[in-house]
Amino acid sequence: MASLSNLSDLAITGSTGGLGGMVARQLADVGQAQRLLVRDAGRAPELEGADPLVFSYADPDSARQVLEGVKVLFMVSAAEAEDRLQQHYTFIDAAAAAGVQHVVYTSFYGAAPDATFTLARDHFATEERIKASGMNYTFLRDNFYLDFLPLLTGEDGVIRGPAGNGVVSAVSRDDIARCAVAVLRDPALHVGTTYNLTGPEEITLARAADILTAKTGRTVTYHPETVEEAYASRASYGAPPWQVDAWVSTYTAIAAGEMAGLSPDVHALTGRDPLSLAGFLAQPQL
Known part of the structure; x- marks a missing residue:
């Protein structure tokens, strides 16, 4: 595809989704x-x-083709699927083969x-694959999306999950996007760096x-469910076991303290304080 030589050397995945868009x-x-x-x-x-x-994470030929001449790649993680990690591996290997120099991974x-x-x-394993590829990298380690907190509420107005009294430092997608743009506009400054992106507060559910x-x-x-209650309450969705495990472990990770902690990285990258939940809700919702 000789015409690709006339295109930008910056490639963005996920532009049809929320964060990539x-x-x-x-x-x-x-x-x-x-x-x-x-x-x-x-x-x-x-x-x-x-x-x-047009490409597919799982198709190495299409990936190599569209990445020809790309120097910097913004890689949004693929849609949740049982084989997502294998898709990531395939895409990362294709990027390295195509000569991509720097991967910015969410x-x-x-x-x-x-x-x-x-x-x-899976995200950790993806990071390790990128490191092993020889390409430069920057990792944006996003906390739970602030945007999703309102969506945890059931039709009856109850948030149910086994999070106990644990706290989460949720961050808005808009703040993550602004951090990504800051990195992508001058990627050489961020080679080999991992940024922890959190909101400004640790809050319980x-x-x-x-x-x-x-x-x-x-x-x-x-309503703080037990783990057993959480699995039982989600059984009616008919989701595969790996998906239910992911849903439930979102809450148990909060209970375990793994979503806690505040990072200055959003402000350091953007010069602005990240949005709080109240601040996010005060914005016009599209």
């Missing part, structure tokens, strides 16, 4: 040309200086091989329920 739009707003790597060109955002290219806070949150283990009640006018409460 924010990053792509913010880059376009500052005049940064980019390749948008998407599964469906028809869903790619129409942005000035952005060229959509990882997860507390990523470790023995993390309580099951998907954080009970406190989150109180804030949601105060800011939305809807009465929200928190």
Whole structure:
């Protein structure tokens, strides 16, 4: 594909989703040309200086083709799936083979091989694969999305989960996106760095329920389930075991203290304090 030589040497994945879309739009707003790597060109955002290219994480040939001439790759983790880690490995290997020099990867806070949150283990393994590839890297370890806290509430106004009295330092996707853009605009400054992206506060789910009640006018409460209750209450969804494990372990990771802790990295990268839950809820919701 000789025409690829005329395209930007910055590639962005995930632009049809929430976080990747924010990053792509913010880059376009500052005049940064980019390749948008998407599964469906028809869903790619129409942005000035952005060229959509179709690929699949699981298809090494398509990945190598669209990454030809790319120097910096923003890699949003693939959609949750049982084989997501293998998809990541395939894509990372293809990126290295295509000559990509630097990968900026959206990882997860507390990523470790023995993390309580099951998907954080996959993020750690992905980081290790990137390190082993020889490419430069920057890891954005995002805490739980602040945007998702309101979505934990059931139709009856109750947040249910085995989080106990643990705290979470949830961070907004907008803050994560601004951090990513800061890195992508001058990636050489961030080679080999891992950033922990958190909000400005550690809150229990009970406190989150109180804030949601105060800011939305809807009465929200928190019911701390046992682990057994959590599995039983989610059985009706018919999800595969790996998915249910991921759902439940989100809460047990909070209970274990693995979502706690505050980091200065959002402010350091963007010059702005991260949004709190109350601040997020005060914004116009699109």
